[in-house]
């Protein structure tokens with residue numbers, strides 16, 4: 001597996017290297033060719049302008065293709081213009097026009113003012129050849145707009161002036177042509193060729209205006225400047241003009257010689273116009289010297305040449321019109337196709353937009369549905385949550401309430417004696433403070449122990465159950481008699497503790513007497529048997545002494561127990577109470593509880609009872 005991966009990796013590296021190696025040189029070659037294109041163009045340009053040789057066409061076409069392949073638009077357009085120039089010279093105006101239109105399209109795309117002007121000038125040359133002055137004037141207007149974008153010293157400006165002059169000349173506006181030539185000649189920075197061409201145009205104008213003297217001077221000037229020049233056409237044009245000048249000046253022999261010389265150089269060339277002009281000059285010159293035979297001969301030749309020229313121009317015009325028609329048709333078709341394409345594109349864009357919109361809508365709907373569901377789910381979840389929470393809260397509240405009730409019940413149970421319903425000792429120890437006086441100097445609590453007399457006998461006689469019934473009824477009787485703030489505690493067995501807070505001794509004695517009587521008179525019934533019951537009471541008040549803390553509440557109950565013993569001992573069904581103390585605080589609680597009888601005898605403890613006999617027994 002590793003071997004296979006290594007091989008694959010090696011293959012990949014080799015392939016990548018091959019790709020890199022195979023691509024790099026191509027790029028270099030391309031760059032070189034691209035850079036070489038303008039130089040190549042310059043070579044061809046020179047060759048075209050010096051020879052106008054049709055054999056250059058294949059090379060120029062190859063250059064155009066090369067420039068096109070390498071995307072050098074400027075070289076491509078310039079090559080097209082050179083081809084168009086040769087095509088025009090050799091009569092193929094149709095192809096020439098198509099090429100120039102193509103070059104114009106490229107120039108517009110490139111948007112370089114100088115180049116665009118050059119292309120326009122080239123088209124103007126063609127239009128003027130076809131005597132289409134109006135179209136040439138239109139192109140010149142386009143140049144007028146562009147010319148402002150050229151630098152002030154551009155040599156192109158004088159060329160534009162030259163062609164303006166030629167246009168005026170073609171329109172037979174000789175004065176305007178003359179003016180513009182003079183303006184152009186003032187310009188600096190122009191080529192020798194343009195300078196000569198301007199002078200030639202000026203000669204033409206002057207000759208048209210019959211100013212052959214100035215024309216002659218200008219021709220001399222041209223000859224001086226043009227010395228050594230090899231441009232065939234320029235030389236021919238000079239000869240044509242020179243012959244014309246001689247003719248106008250009446251120098252017919254010179255005119256004939258010059259014209260014949262010129263005519264000779266037109267053989268095997270395509271310069272038919274100049275040929276015709278020379279033939280006409282010759283005919284006119286021979287006519288002037290009255291050599292009508294030669295005049296007639298040259299006139300005939302002139303007629304032939306002119307005819308050929310006219311034919312060529314007509315043909316060219318037809319061809320040009322045809323080309324224009326085809327071109328327009330192609331453009332129309334192209335624009336229709338473009339419109340169709342644009343419409344299709346628009347439709348596709350609209351469809352795509354519609355699809356996108358639908359998708360977007362679907363997404364939005366899905367999103368909204370999802371959001372809605374989420375929201376609903378959230379709301380339901382919250383509602384459910386709240387509901388559960390509320391239920392839980394209710395349950396908790398209910399439980400808490402139940403618990404509180406239970407607690408209360410439990411507490412009540414823990415404080416209550418299960419048989420009688422009275423409080424138990426636990427209650428006393430927990431709540432005793434509530435029953436003790438807060439203001440010791442003015443208030444007091446009566447603590448009274450109540451014990452059922454001979455209760456053993458009740459159990460023994462009527463049974464334990466009857467005893468229980470008696471105990472329950474006993475508490476009922478007590479509760480019926482005591483006040484609301486008083487409390488009954490089952491102290492143990494058949495013994496109860498009655499606490500009566502905030503009560504005077506006299507009131508306490510009254511209440512205890514009432515209880516005693518109520519018990520004595522109450523009918524304790526069990527199994528339809530009336531069980532006679534009495535009870536004995538021993539009580540004391542807390543505090544025993546207003547200013548001296550003699551006994552605490554438990555010791556007070558112990559003293560009450562001593563009093564209870566006195567009641568029992570005094571024959572039962574009676575109450576005995578120690579209500580006041582007149583003793584110093586040197587006595588301990590133990591001495592008081594254990595020596596109660598003596599202290600009573602000494603008059604240090606005040607004792608009260610419902611029975612005089614018990615009191616006298618205690619005191620004696």
Ligand SMILES: Nc1nc2c(ncn2[C@@H]2O[C@H](COP(=O)(O)OP(=O)(O)OP(=O)(O)O)[C@@H](O)[C@H]2O)c(=O)[nH]1
Nearest residue numbers: 451452453454455456457459464465467468493494
């Ligand atoms: N039926 C019943 N009897 C009880 C209960 N608690 C205590 N006793 C009885 O109460 C009796 C108390 O007897 P004693 O202490 O001798 O006193 P007495 O018979 O009442 O005599 P004196 O108190 O001297 O009048 C005992 O026989 C206990 O068994 C109870 O809850 N129910």
